Amino acid sequence: MDPIIGVAKKDVKTFFRERGTVFWTIAFPVLMLLLFTAIFGREIPFTANIGIVNDDKTTPIPIAANIISGLNETKVFNVKIFENKTEALEALNATSIRAVITIPENFAFNLTTGMPASVSLVVDETNPDTARLVRDGIRTFFAEFYREFNKNYTEPISVIEESSITQQRIGYKEYIVPGVLCYPLLFSSMVASTGAIVYERERGTLKKIRASPIRPLNMLFGKTLAALFQTTISILIIAVLAVFLLGPKVNWNIPLLVPIVFLGSMNGIAIGLLISCIGRSPQEASGAATTIGIVLQFFIGMYFPLEYLPEYLQQVGRAIPMTYAAQAVRDIMIRNAMLSDILQPMVVLIISAIILYAVGVLLYKRWVEKE
Amino acid sequence: MGEKRIIEVEGLVKHYGEVTALDGVSFSVEEGEIFGLLGPNGAGKTTLMEILCGLRRFNEGKATILGFDLVKDSRKVRGMIGFCPQETLLYDLLSVLENLAFSASLYSLNRKKFKERVDFSSKVLGVGEFLNRKVQQLSGGMKRRANLAASIIHDPPIVILDEPTVGFDPNIKREFWELIKTLKNHGKTVLLSTHDMYEADELCNRVAIMDKGKIVALDKPHVLKKTIGGEASIHIKVKDTQTKKALKPLDKYSHILRDNEIQIFVTNPWEIMPEVSNKLISQGILTEKIEIVEPTLEDVFIKLTGRKLTEE
Numbered sequence: 001m002d003p004i005i006g007v008a009k010k011d012v013k014t015f016f017r018e019r020g021t022v023f024w025t026i027a028f029p030v031l032m033l034l035l036f037t038a039i040f041g042r043e044i045p046f047t048a049n050i051g052i053v054n055d056d057k058t059t060p061i062p063i064a065a066n067i068i069s070g071l072n073e074t075k076v077f078n079v080k081i082f083e084n085k086t087e088a089l090e091a092l093n094a095t096s097i098r099a100v101i102t103i104p105e106n107f108a109f110n111l112t113t114g115m116p117a118s119v120s121l122v123v124d125e126t127n128p129d130t131a132r133l134v135r136d137g138i139r140t141f142f143a144e145f146y147r148e149f150n151k152n153y154t155e156p157i158s159v160i161e162e163s164s165i166t167q168q169r170i171g172y173k174e175y176i177v178p179g180v181l182c183y184p185l186l187f188s189s190m191v192a193s194t195g196a197i198v199y200e201r202e203r204g205t206l207k208k209i210r211a212s213p214i215r216p217l218n219m220l221f222g223k224t225l226a227a228l229f230q231t232t233i234s235i236l237i238i239a240v241l242a243v244f245l246l247g248p249k250v251n252w253n254i255p256l257l258v259p260i261v262f263l264g265s266m267n268g269i270a271i272g273l274l275i276s277c278i279g280r281s282p283q284e285a286s287g288a289a290t291t292i293g294i295v296l297q298f299f300i301g302m303y304f305p306l307e308y309l310p311e312y313l314q315q316v317g318r319a320i321p322m323t324y325a326a327q328a329v330r331d332i333m334i335r336n337a338m339l340s341d342i343l344q345p346m347v348v349l350i351i352s353a354i355i356l357y358a359v360g361v362l363l364y365k366r367w368v369e370k371e
Numbered sequence: 372m373g374e375k376r377i378i379e380v381e382g383l384v385k386h387y388g389e390v391t392a393l394d395g396v397s398f399s400v401e402e403g404e405i406f407g408l409l410g411p412n413g414a415g416k417t418t419l420m421e422i423l424c425g426l427r428r429f430n431e432g433k434a435t436i437l438g439f440d441l442v443k444d445s446r447k448v449r450g451m452i453g454f455c456p457q458e459t460l461l462y463d464l465l466s467v468l469e470n471l472a473f474s475a476s477l478y479s480l481n482r483k484k485f486k487e488r489v490d491f492s493s494k495v496l497g498v499g500e501f502l503n504r505k506v507q508q509l510s511g512g513m514k515r516r517a518n519l520a521a522s523i524i525h526d527p528p529i530v531i532l533d534e535p536t537v538g539f540d541p542n543i544k545r546e547f548w549e550l551i552k553t554l555k556n557h558g559k560t561v562l563l564s565t566h567d568m569y570e571a572d573e574l575c576n577r578v579a580i581m582d583k584g585k586i587v588a589l590d591k592p593h594v595l596k597k598t599i600g601g602e603a604s605i606h607i608k609v610k611d612t613q614t615k616k617a618l619k620p621l622d623k624y625s626h627i628l629r630d631n632e633i634q635i636f637v638t639n640p641w642e643i644m645p646e647v648s649n650k651l652i653s654q655g656i657l658t659e660k661i662e663i664v665e666p667t668l669e670d671v672f673i674k675l676t677g678r679k680l681t682e683e
Contacts, residue, residue, distance in 0.1 A: 208474070210425070211454040213447070213478065214477050215446075
């Protein structure tokens with residue numbers, strides 16, 4: 001037999017005998033296609049919560065009520081009514097609504113008497129895509145509303161956009177930099193920790209470690225520290241390059257970012273350790289880590305908001321610890337979130353890390369006993 | 372050698388599914404001795420050693436190391452053993468010193484003790500000359516020495532060596548044998564497995580011969596050879612055309628013909644050999660070789676199992 005054919009034949013046979021490797025090789029394209037179909041292969045039923053403040057208390061006809069019901073009827077917006085603008089802006093900053101429309105005094109009078117009529121609009125700018133959809137939707141609604149209301153008047157309703165005090169208009173790079181910063185939480189941490197144990201097993205050096213008195217948990221912590229080091233390097237490089245190449249106008253709140261990124265990395269590393277204990281061969285483990293990493297990046301809101309996903313996939317995203325890390329990083333960098341704002345994701349990340357490590361130790365013990 | 376029993380194994384049984392790798396193995400190793408497990412591949416030597424090192428569980432039986440139970444006190448036991456498997460378990464991209472430091476960390480060695488042990492490894496095991504070289508730059512012999520140094524960096528009282536010289540050329544093998552003897556001289560108790568009868572003969576104070584998961588004989592090598600391997604014999608090689616003719620004058624002795632070689636079994640071969648030689652000369656038969664051959668552990672193994680050590 002030709003040696004080239006011989007080598008190829010041997011490798012193909014080996015591939016088919018490693019059932020896990022075959023599984024991940026098939027699972028990767030299947031998962032990717034299913035995921036892309038679920039996310040992009042449908043009419044995205046975009047909906048957004050918006051707030052309305054009605055300052056036109058003397059309106060002779062229920063124009064405000066018509067606006068509210070009209071907005072609700074679009075099925076794009078869910079309208080919440082606020083007593084005053086301050087309350088509405090607080091809700092906007094807390095991301096419970098995406099925009100605030102204020103109907104000013106004399107709005108109905110002006111509209112019915114042919115005078116120029118306007119409403120003010122404040123849009124949540126922290127997600128450029130969502131902001132664009134909301135802004136366009138509201139402008140289109142008021143243009144249509146005007147035409148429906150009185151075709152005789154020539155002066156349309158103006159939508160005057162205001163900036164929120166606490167929110168600045170951000171571009172796509174401001175949106176994407178926090179997401180990219182989370183990239184190492186998924187890939188560097190997971191792949192590094194998977195590789196760490198797989199390497200020992202492949203080299204046979206795990207035998208030496210197992211023959212020593214080191215406890216399984218200590219062994220996993222040692223691996224975690226090394227993976228954490230690698231993850232930190234990746235994060236620092238991304239952060240420095242992002243500052244110099246993109247120069248995003250974001251809030252680099254280091255004291256808050258460090259604990260969140262640390263906890264996110266710990267979760268990624270723990271998942272990597274679990275994968276390495278499940279994988280029967282190095283190829284299987286690295287295939288699993290890469291596939292899971294690539295698939296998870298769509299679920300944790302790194303590149304686009306979780307709301308873009310179908311509801312059932314959003315639920316999957318909410319079950320992944322790194323989603324909370326990614327959201328917290330974005331909140332710190334874009335929304336200037338404070339410690340109190342990120343306490344909940346921190347608690348979630350701490351609990352999930354503890355659970356994942358506990359499962360990791362059990363699996364590692366079971367795995368080494370089977371060796 | 373002391374009388375103290377360092378390793379005690381009673382009725383150890385290990386199954387791998389349907390296969391029984393160890394079938395009621397019992398033995399003890401005394402302080403300061405080199406104890407050999409001799410047997411062909413698949414005899415259960417490696418399984419037994421890996422069980423003693425805490426790498427595998429067993430199904431039945433009991434084992435203690437320095438009085439500590441292998442299962443109940445597994446962490447303590449692992450700290451008392453230096454395990455050096457067949458393969459070189461070093462990190463290629465690290466230097467020998469870095470590898471030693473890593474191994475020391477597994478046993479929580481402090482800096483002072485580590486320095487002492489590095490000095491020991493440098494002087495006694497001869498790793499000093501390549502301490503700062505990366506493992507990938509070392510020769511096979513150097514790697515084995517570094518591997519041994521890493522295995523006993525924590526100064527364990529017991530050293531377990533699994534086929535320590537397999538694949539070595541004769542010179543390096545002999546060099547390694549000296550290292551093992553040195554370990555014994557430094558008070559270590561050594562348990563080694565081998566399928567090399569000369570190695571077992573050269574190194575071991577006592578040998579357990581294993582076959583199919585059982586110990587079929589256990590004693591000092593010379594006792595085994597004498598009691599089971601039989602007496603020394605006279606081996607005669609003549610020209611192929613004269614073999615038949617040569618057998619006639621030797622009829623009075625108990626003899627066999629194996630591989631064109633006449634083997635004579637007598638109780639006093641040294642006294643008989645001149646007589647045999649003269650008889651052949653008187654018949655005009657030229658001998659190519661005539662020698663007295665002592666029994667080997669291979670003979671012991673063949674007598675006990677009917678197979679050679681090299682057969683699977």
